[in-house]
Amino acid sequence: MTGPTRPTAAPRPSLSLLDGIAMVVGVVVGIGIFKTPSLVAANVGSEAMFIGLWLLGGLITLAGALVYAELAMRHPSAGGEYTFLDRGLGRNVALLFAWARISVVQTGAIAAVAFVFADYAQAVLPLGPYGIAIYAAAVLVATTAVNLRGTVYGKIAQNLLSGLTLAVIVLIVIAAAFMVPVQQPPAAPPAMSSDGLGAAGLAMVFVLLTYGGWNEAAYISADLRDGRRNMLRLLLLGTLAITAIYLLTNLAYLSVLGLDAIRASDAVAADVMRLAAGDTGALLLSIAVCIAALSTLNASIFTGARVYFAIGADLPALRKLGAWDHDGNHPRRAILIQSAVALLLVAFGAMQRDGFQAIVEYTAPAFWLFMLLIGVSYFVLRRRDPQRPLLTWPLYPAVPGLFCAASAYLLYASLMHTGLGALVGIGVLLAGVPLIALAQRNSAMVPAE
Numbered sequence: 001m002t003g004p005t006r007p008t009a010a011p012r013p014s015l016s017l018l019d020g021i022a023m024v025v026g027v028v029v030g031i032g033i034f035k036t037p038s039l040v041a042a043n044v045g046s047e048a049m050f051i052g053l054w055l056l057g058g059l060i061t062l063a064g065a066l067v068y069a070e071l072a073m074r075h076p077s078a079g080g081e082y083t084f085l086d087r088g089l090g091r092n093v094a095l096l097f098a099w100a101r102i103s104v105v106q107t108g109a110i111a112a113v114a115f116v117f118a119d120y121a122q123a124v125l126p127l128g129p130y131g132i133a134i135y136a137a138a139v140l141v142a143t144t145a146v147n148l149r150g151t152v153y154g155k156i157a158q159n160l161l162s163g164l165t166l167a168v169i170v171l172i173v174i175a176a177a178f179m180v181p182v183q184q185p186p187a188a189p190p191a192m193s194s195d196g197l198g199a200a201g202l203a204m205v206f207v208l209l210t211y212g213g214w215n216e217a218a219y220i221s222a223d224l225r226d227g228r229r230n231m232l233r234l235l236l237l238g239t240l241a242i243t244a245i246y247l248l249t250n251l252a253y254l255s256v257l258g259l260d261a262i263r264a265s266d267a268v269a270a271d272v273m274r275l276a277a278g279d280t281g282a283l284l285l286s287i288a289v290c291i292a293a294l295s296t297l298n299a300s301i302f303t304g305a306r307v308y309f310a311i312g313a314d315l316p317a318l319r320k321l322g323a324w325d326h327d328g329n330h331p332r333r334a335i336l337i338q339s340a341v342a343l344l345l346v347a348f349g350a351m352q353r354d355g356f357q358a359i360v361e362y363t364a365p366a367f368w369l370f371m372l373l374i375g376v377s378y379f380v381l382r383r384r385d386p387q388r389p390l391l392t393w394p395l396y397p398a399v400p401g402l403f404c405a406a407s408a409y410l411l412y413a414s415l416m417h418t419g420l421g422a423l424v425g426i427g428v429l430l431a432g433v434p435l436i437a438l439a440q441r442n443s444a445m446v447p448a449e
Contacts, residue, residue, distance in 0.1 A: 017230045017237075022163075024214055024238040024299075025245075029165060032210030033249055034269045034289050035116075041262040043203035047254055050262075053200065054250050057207035058243030061214055063403040064371075065235035067378050068215060072231045074381070081215065081374055082307050088377025092436065097373070098311050099432030100366045104425050106304040107338060108363035109213075110297060111345035114140045115356040117293035120286045133350040137343060143297045144339040147305075148332060165295045168288035169245055172272055173252045205413045208406065209360075210246070213296070214239060215371070216303040301335065308334030352421075361421030364414035366429050368407050375404035 044050045071084045082101070086094035101107075118135035127134050214235070224230050249269075253262055256272050265271050269289075273281035345362070349355030378400055415422065 015224050017224070017233055020224050020230065020234040021238045021241070024216065024234065025166070025241055028211060028213040028238075028242050029169070029245055029292070029295075032212070033169070033246060034285075034292065036206040036210045037250055037253055037268050038262050038265045039206045040203045041259055043206075044200065044259075047259050049200070050254070050259060051247065051250060053203050053207050054246050055243070057204065057211050058239070058246065060208065060402060060406045061211045061243070062236075062239050063399045063406075064375075065214060065239045067375060067400050067403050069232040069235045071374075071378060071381070072235075080303075080307060081370065082311065084374050084377050084381075085370070088380040089373060093373065095311070095436045096429070096432055097370050098307055099436060100370060100429050101304070101307055102338070103341060103428050103432065104366045105363050105370070106300065106307075107341040107345055108359050108425070110140065110300050110304065110338070110342040111136070111349060112356055112359040112363070113293050113297045113300065114342070114346055115349055115359065117290050117297065119356065120289045120293070124283065124286050124290070132355065133346065136346045136350070136355070139294065139297065140339060140342055140346065143294065143301055144335060146298065147301050147335055165288075165292045166245070168285075168291065169249055172269060173248050202413070205410060208410060211242065212367075213300075214242065216299065301339065305334040305338050308337070348424075358421040361414075362425040364425075365411060365422050366425055368411035368414055372404060372407035372411055375400060375407055 040053060041050055044053065072080075075083050075087055082094050082098050085097050114136040115132065117139045118132040121135045121139075122131040224234065253268050253272060256275060257265065257268065261271070262268050270282045270285045273285040275281075277284070345359060346355075348362075349359045352358035379397070
């Protein structure tokens with residue numbers, strides 16, 4: 001006689017609204033704000049346009065957040081975007097996305113952040129010619145270990161790291177407020193495109209790259225307490241907070257350095273801190289970037305593995321892949337697999353001239369392709385059930401249309417302005433097609449439990 005079977009483990013709502021906001025802000029407000037402002041400044045003609053593009057980026061992000069909020073309120077699931085695509089465009093598209101997230105998008109993002117941490121850690125404490133690769137692998141292993149302890153430890157680490165990151169940004173803003181703007185010698189004119197609209201479009205690529213990561217909120221909808229009510233609050237408050245942080249930070253950069261000096265800077269935040277506190281200030285800023293990278297890395301590992309649970313539920317042949325650990329309240333095996341793939345990508349990046357750039361190129365086309373398809377899924381799902389919209393928008397369908405148009409442009413730009421890494425990423429994405437067919441065939445032969 002067999003004993004009672006233990007119910008299948010599933011996500012338990014354990015995150016408060018504040019925990020969720022810290023997770024989203026931690027993913028987004030990380031490395032970008034310390035790297036991309038100079039690239040944006042190089043492609044604009046005035047300070048007003050510089051700030052205006054950052055504001056526009058916030059509005060586009062808000063449009064996407066409203067789309068995701070309604071989707072997550074309708075379909076709360078640890079599968080996040082996978083679930084949205086499954087409901088809207090069908091199982092095959094959803095499985096291709098899952099493959100892309102496992103092999104390209106999320107694991108690539110994790111590897112890219114690990115390289116940023118490694119670059120700055122190597123500057124603070126050099127470890128020799130292989131130091132960057134050593135740091136990248138070590139930080140990935142360390143943050144994986146924290147998340148393997150369970151959801152509680154992951155969220156505690158995230159709240160701490162997000163708080164430290166925001167404290168650093170506040171310090172930069174305060175330093176700028178009390179400093180007299182530095183009179184810089186005239187800089188050489190920026191190498192802008194003869195097509196002003198094209199240059200502004202390229203600047204938007206960097207702006208939206210810096211805003212990227214807010215969509216990870218979709219993967220904690222099943223972990224969020226009172227998810228149907230709090231998901232909208234999380235995305236709106238998180239997006240507004242991120243936009244305010246970016247506007248204040250860039251205004252601080254302008255106040256201290258001016259547009260020409262931002263264009264000429266390789267590390268704009270470090271230059272501000274160097275003027276405020278000398279070389280010690282620049283060193284502290286490097287440490288701060290390491291903290292910001294840790295924040296993004298921890299949040300990305302936490303949210304990234306959730307999709308495996310949904311895949312395992314849909315494909316019996318992959319059920320073990322997404323098994324939920326009852327004690328830790330997390331997909332333990334999925335976290336290990338995700339980090340193993342990310343380590344392979346770290347090895348790939350270490351063999352390139354610039355590991356971070358290679359990984360960004362590797363992930364970008366697949367990321368924006370599926371963002372566009374999720375926008376299409378939104379319209380499909382809303383048309384199927386027009387009498388039951390959860391959110392009433394005065395500008396519908398302009399708001400979701402803006403999100404789709406921005407995603408389509410970023411897909412085009414990521415294909416036109418990237419190199420070998422993008423081709424490798426596309427090749428890996430296409431390799432998933434026969435693997436998906438094989439998994440579906442095997443699942444048809446596995447009896448349901």
